[in-house]
Amino acid sequence: MNTVDSAELIRFANQQVLAKTAKPLNDVQERILEQVLIDRPRLLDIQVHGYSETTVQRVFCPKLWKLLSEVFGQEVRLNTVRLVLEKAYKISRQSIHPGSQPLLPGTPAAAPAPTAAPPSTRQIPHNLPASSCTAFIGREEELARLLELLSPQHAAPIISVDGIGGVGKTTLVVEAAYRCLQASCSDASASTVPTFDAIIFTSAKEFRLMPFGLLKSLAPRRTLNDIFRQITYVIEELDLAGVAFAEQLDLIRMTLARYRTLLIVDNLETVKDQQEVLAFLYELPPTVKAVITTREQIIFVPVRLTSMPESDGLSLIQHEAQTKGVSLSLTDQMQLYQATGGIPVAISYAVGQLANGTPLREIVQKIGQSDGDVARFCFESSVQPLKHQPAYRLLLALALFPAPALQEALVQVAVPELEADQAEPDLAKLRGLSLVRQEHDRYSMLPLTREYALAELKVNPDFAQQARERWITYYLQHSETYAQQDPSDWQGSTFVELEAEWQNLQAVMECCIEAERYEDCLQLWQNLKTYTQLRGRHISRLDCWTDRLIWTAWLIQAAEQRGDWSVVAQMMVDRAWTLIGLGKPAQLSEAEDLLTQVWHLRQHQDRAFQANLAKIIAVLYVQQQRFEDAQTWLEQASLLVEQAGLSEPDHQRQVLQIQYYQGEIWFKTGDYDQSKQLFEAALRTARELNWVRVVFMIENWIADIAIEQGNLEVAQTLLVEGLQVAEANQDRTRIAYYQHSLAKLARSQANYSEAIRWATEAQHSFEALGMLPEAEESQNLLQTLLAS
Template structure:
């Protein structure tokens, strides 16, 4: 078709437009004129808005032809709700006249008897928009608000009249300086800016802001607020009356004033924001909040929760948002931080805005970073008084709540309610323990993860409370011993003098892995502290119960450091367990880290330790078995075979005398594993597979987890080109959910199988899952998995 014909067709179309086409096209033109944007852009934004409001299904956004174009060609929407919405857009946003509303709705076959009321409603709404939002919101710089997208969305949902929650009173709580006021002001500011665009029933007609905040915190210390603050219910009434323009309320008193406030709030959809509720001493304020009439809603910021149904708890910003705040504030204030300093501030602040702002303000004054952050190391610093002291001081030093709070401060990470209750001496009183936890949470001193039912506190809070612990060493020691007792019970520690007790934790090692992963931060700190305190008995008892579960988790350096300390202790107290700790505990870690010389040195240390005690022959056998594995790795096959044959005789003799004894079965399975490695190194894959079958049988007898063995079988079947067998074995490893390391490696194996089958989507899926978990656990195989994903990227 020529350009001339196209021009004729377009002119013809304009001539032939029916009344609905003409009316609806005026919406697009009017919106474009009002906004200064292209018609195509305003139509697409309107389409997305209609999908968001539920007028259109989501898939309409993906269609090549915009449904609004379909309507522009004269197709009338079948839904009167859509026609009503479009009339609203044309009248209120595109600024089309009253006559257009009638023409548009008549052309769309809208019931004529309903058009008059609709037009009257739109006129009233237009007058409301022209009048604007009534408010007394303070001035602020919205560009300095960072993050909190989830909390903003949650608060917006709770404030919406469409919310199923029907929340009329909402609290935003947290410690001082965490950003409660800023969050609420950000949402209020959004509602103010979007006032004209919101549907009428979504709008607040008035927003009333009152603050009871008495003090603030600057880089020079705590400052008393100069401007008039709210201190009573009368002050709140006055603020409401002034914003709503109801001078009659100011003139009344007593019950008459109460009635007029109730009438004003019932007749005007109002958002009442009360900042720093805990500073108000007037008890009638709580009664007023609970009885506020619909459609008014109340948002309260507080350090202490009140008994309302809806609460938003604020902790520090997410890491990426905190880093954005650090960079933004540094740029704004002219402070300079390098990458290492930014990361250090992120760690110290844990995303609490007030900490970030104070440190950067000090940097802007010209202080070096080290000096600027030193203030955080002083518990008497005004920051702690401002953010925490009032809440902590509300607890009596002798009461259970104070002790339980300090028990959590002792923990390096989060903790279960059982651990805290035992440490605080509430082990036999679960009801009191749980009531105390609720009270501490209501004071914003601790935070509960509802999904895991575990409790944590901000680093800011922990540092301050540890300074209090240091001032009461007797209480600190009692709480510490309570924690140690809990963990010894949790991990079934063997307190006997049996030198073979080193191996007892291997029976439940895989099952303990998930539990240990949650507890490791606190346990690591506790174990090293036991060493510093020369509490050798508890260190060996608890530490031996954890050696093998740590191996399953993957923090090799942690296990190495712990085993070294425990071996030193065992030598000091002449405990034969030293031989096991050296030969297996440290030796195996050196092997996995590729430190071959250290591996051989520590094996010889273990042999010397075993020789100092009677009945330690199996420790010598294990040292030989480990050394054989190193020779296989280095290609010294003759020396490896000689050691394996010697160990085979020793293990066979022990098992003949002790056929069901656990350590004999365990060494037998390890011996079969080493023979398998030996035959694999020689390229005899089937023989290697046979030895692994023997390992599986022995592990079944000893009750060990078999995830690792199934993984190794899968690896051998893959080498043999038996993809079906490899898949079966790797899938078998997935059936041992407690052993996360080998579940991860099994997914890697399944990715390799899928790669050979050229099943690229499956290979990529399994490899991604494996890499995510391997990186979380710090597994050395993460690099190999990353290389596989890089290869597979060509097939995405």
């Protein structure tokens, strides 16, 4: 089969994309196609000058494949690009003969001869401003939504595009308008882009943010008469000179009724007579589509803009940097994205400042200043009228919450004199100005808005101090409910609410540490200690236990400085238990040093603490495979338990745990009968106490013993049931242990493919949980299976 020249395929692809979208391939897309069609590289080899490999591979290529898939009606991927293009190209060549098929699925039939007249072009009157960017990046879903709303098939006569200042509302609308203009001029019947007979643009924007600062608009159109003048400028046949206002309205309606018109009112919030303008828009004939851009959320059919996602934000940064001749490392790009919060105008401003020679660090500081150019452009006109109102305090207080805040918490911190429902009108103001977002009963803000509000807090120190006090008090009280929970049992939905607040709780603890609020830190740790352990069980020990290590280190030091030795002992034990769970040799060594110190401090604690300490030392030695030492410490723990004066349930729990670890020692030293005897005794107690998770932990060990003793049916029953229960409770740690045991069971059953599957799953599960010693054990089992 003869292949088609690559350059011809690119030209053909460009034609089809233009016909379908009214917009040709851009330079980046053509460069990717050139490499794919000519060099036939791997994805990793595709490069575009000025963009990182990651951006090309993860952003540009997927978007190009998606575009081509939509245009050609079948899935396009790296290895199918040429095949799809050649097939479509040959179909299009055949279509010049009578009776040919349509050019492409979903497109009209081609002309009967290659000499057919080109598509007609016409002049569409418009007054669109020049695009503010050299390439439109991101916002694809929002653009598609806007174009859909502009189509005659959608009934919405007025469409609002809203979001905070600088988020890209005008850029989006102008891009959509130019696409409509191109489709209208080309009269492309195959295009899905709406067409119009006239496009009218009017803007009340007072300032533009440029790299050198704020630039005042020369002639903002802020009145209804200004809009009328723009309409007559575009629709030349319309003459309103010397005509009374009421008659002007009639003439405009009658004239626009003969034209499919797109009317854009930019920056509605700075229009002087908003109600008159809105009334005018409502009374326009159905031939007119009106688009409003505004920082205020108005009850129209909305297209809502927030900050750009990371991939699009980085693409915009790279494009701006290339355009302005600025070289940025990936680290610099990420720092710039985080500083700007993904707000396009802030990105353009920052890169422009870099091009002018301003250091990146200084730019990042400027962006976060409440009196800086970015803040003034994005927020000043919205926030200034709110000062001395509860809405202003709500805005500033919300900045204290890094994660979405419950309305109850926000109101209590910001305006404690109000009930939560009494603050609703002020929250509605903030929502209406796009300064905050609401999802269910929680409130959040964009990163750049938060930086502005934090800067405002600094210039309101009295309110900031009072709000922080209330913020800390709220979370101390809120988390108190979760103290004294048992980390060894399933908690069901007990901690779901706490997870939603986790980032806020972290921020409170960090604030208390920074302010050296020892009592508050200690109380918060007691409230959260169990939950921090459970997070490691459900998510990852490596990721989630970093907080435990940081917080316990600070509390140990702070308690030592105050001579609070009972707290020193408790914090050392908590830290050591965390290190034992992480399990690396260096961490086990540090745990041993800590536990040795605690043993010398044991007189500052009661017998129950000492019994638990002896048990934890034994667990450490089991981890280090020092089994004789572990047995000695378990015997010491047994003596201390009997001396502790515990209640019967607590006594039973302590005895059970000692039996559990003794059973583990006997299993690991090969005495399965002794191990089974101890585990069965522990199992009876666990069932009596209704300690459900521990019941299944023990049964897992009994199943492992059954495997070693050849009782495979018993093991099968226990493991299958245990895995189902662990999955029902979403206990990822227990699931991983069951997977490992099922791999050993399948090996004993000579079902090696099943054993390999379970061992692989166990290794992946342990690695994801940060349980590295267990992951290594599963890996060793897997290697043994693969070698057999």
